Amino acid sequence: MAHVVTQACCADASCVFACPVNAIHPTPDEPDFGLADMLYIDPVSCVDCGACVGACPVGAIVPDTKVPANQLPFVDINALFHAEPRTYPIQAPITPIIRKAPGPLHVAIVGSGPAAMYAADELLKQDDVHVTLLDRLPTPHGLVRSGVAPDHVETKSIDKLFRQIEDQRGFHYLLNVNVGTDISHEDLLEHCHAVIYATGASQDRKLDIPGEDLPGSESATEFVAWYNGHPDHAGRTFDLSGDRAVIIGNGNVALDAARLLSIDPESLAATDISEHALAALRASAVREVVILGRRGIAQAAFTLPELIGLLSHEEIEIVVEGADLDQPIADPMANRKATALREAVARPTAPGSRRIVFRFAESPAELIGDGRVTGLRVAHNDLVELDGHIRAVPTDRRETIDTPLVLRAIGYQGVAVPGVPFDDEARVIPNVEGRVSGTPRAYAVGWIKRGPTGFIGTNKSCSEETIGHVIADFNAGVLVTRGSRESLRAAIDRGGLRAVNLRGWRAIDRAERRAGAGRPRRKITSVDELLEVAQSERGPRRGLSKMVRA
Incomplete structure (x- = not known):
């Protein structure tokens, strides 16, 4: 018996590193990783240990004896990928990103979709790090919320992983804040060591x-x-x-x-x-x-x-x-x-x-x-x-x-952010492995970095590359700021912005799920109503960002 990767595969490669016998391909160090439709388990080398099942964030891996009827074609599809002889590299262990420089690190991430969430996760593996995600909408998660088809329930389940990332110490939201309009790139750099753009390709x-x-x-x-x-x-x-x-x-x-x-x-x-x-x-x-x-x-x-x-x-x-x-x-x-x-x-x-x-x-x-x-x-x-x-x-x-x-x-295609370099032909922020060209302390991840290629999980390896450079630059003393997370929040408050923090998002999430009545959620589609729920369900000290003091 072997395990099978099914349609919901998000290709974040967590299963690859969990597999003890290198049976899941393509891996992030193979040239076709970013081009493959999904990941595939070799039915010959799979030892049926099940380690990949627990590693998959969307429940896409099942034993071949338990594949649902509408997913049965994937038994053959997994085998087909491995039918032609391939030269597999030895799966290297994950190289840890190590922060050596002392002191706190505060990074702003513009955007809150998969690329932003994976980037935040990588940063929060370090000690004494605060990450603030800013998004122009009052709700996070980008295309997982507003792009994945509603009947792709398994794919949407990656929001469980996002919740785990949100629960980490040092994670913060400032939602309903439009970078480039409500606050500038230069303003962010006054309060943060670095700014990472994860704005996707929305046009x-x-x-x-x-x-x-x-x-x-x-x-x-x-x-x-x-x-x-x-x-x-x-x-x-x-x-x-x-x-x-x-x-x-x-x-x-x-x-x-x-x-x-x-x-x-x-x-x-x-x-x-x-x-x-x-x-x-x-x-x-x-x-x-x-x-x-x-x-x-x-x-x-x-x-x-x-x-x-x-x-x-x-x-x-x-x-x-x-x-x-x-x-x-x-x-x-x-x-x-x-x-x-x-x-x-x-x-x-x-x-x-x-x-x-x-x-x-x-x-x-x-x-x-x-x-x-x-x-x-x-x-x-x-x-x-x-x-x-x-x-x-x-x-x-x-x-x-x-x-x-x-x-x-x-x-x-990507959309330019005022004050940030933009390649009008490629429709991305020009960068070298995530470092924004000619702009110190600015970085990019996801589709705005590499163009609209890959899948939800492809952003994991993309973010690892960018965050490696962020930490390297911090270690080298390149990232310096006089501000802090608190000074950024104070600047938002002074601007009178109705910014929604993590507790506000959770209030929206609870309200939508309660209203679902048997459905996963019933989405609130009005910005004013979203802001009202974020404020009213949590009280004056727990509502919008300008009211938060804890």
Whole structure:
């Protein structure tokens, strides 16, 4: 018997270091670690000790005899990764980051998503360290709260790990504080030894085609935030009155959006989906979702785990156009995607089922409509190999897909923070292994450091690299400040900011969970209400930051 990594894998590699026989790959010291869809257990070398189970923060590892029915494909997927001979490096022990310089260390982290939480965790392994996480929203956890689909319950369970990090001595929040507006980068450096930016990649990429600004042309980023109850998008509406929606791009975000538009809304009623989104999906007339990809199956951006999760909904009819599913693909994982789609296309579906149509080798050319979107004109592509890469070359063949709703899901990009260097082309903060270029005492982690690549857990090794440099610079005497955590809090108070601290967040968390009534939580989507709960549930000495004296 062996253990199996299933769909919920967050790839933070905790299991890798727990495994006594080096059976889990790729490891952080292997070149494909940041590129792999997930981690995989070798069924041959696994000794079934179970050490990996306790190390996994999202419960993604189970014995092969206890794999749920909808996760059974992962038994073969784990084995497939190890089928081809690979040269595995000897798993090195974790190299500790050691602080040698005396005295307290206070670090501000801008952002509160996975990258920020992992960075805080690494810092708090040292003695006499205080870490303050600042976020413009009154709630933390970034994309885990507002980006992970509500039906991905296992993935969301990583918030248990975040709670453990929050409970460590020296951890602090100043939420509802917008760095760059409410407080500047220079102000933070007056009170902190270092500032780490973990602001992610919150903006979606544009199509740059005619008609993109028509109503009905929407961002999948905003659609995801809407159904997850993000306060910035709670008041949005999306036109679900037509029988077809089109999603441009075929990454994991596209699959998430397509799945939520296609499954029975009642299956979401027990999740933490926002109330307004659940009501809209219940009233939705959408019966077909088209997922548009400019290249072929072998180049599709969606991961195999995400595809398997989508295809496990057997009530959805799957259609594939523009690709030969019987054509073998050299890459075994890409070939497995084609196999999974071929099997899904061949399965019977009930009459009247909603359907998802994967259309490959097509590019958006123009959004058409008079006053609002009525259709998408697409160009059929020839796939040509150039310089070892498959390129999509548009042809003269054009087709119009009738639809009132088009969601673009072609990737994320970072947003500049005033006073901090920014690479307008790469859309990241320029840095060398996390040290911000030309800016002493400033660092970066996560997507704003490396671009929108990797998964939730990839931020763990990314943060370890950055924090190693923070500690090295502190040891070298580079990080010097006259301020402290207390002086930062006082500056926030003087500014009259309604900052929410850890106790305030916990009050919000309790209120949402109580309101869930059988659901994980019922999210509060109004900033004013979030602030009111943060204050009223804890009393005047335990509410907002400007009232805290303990």
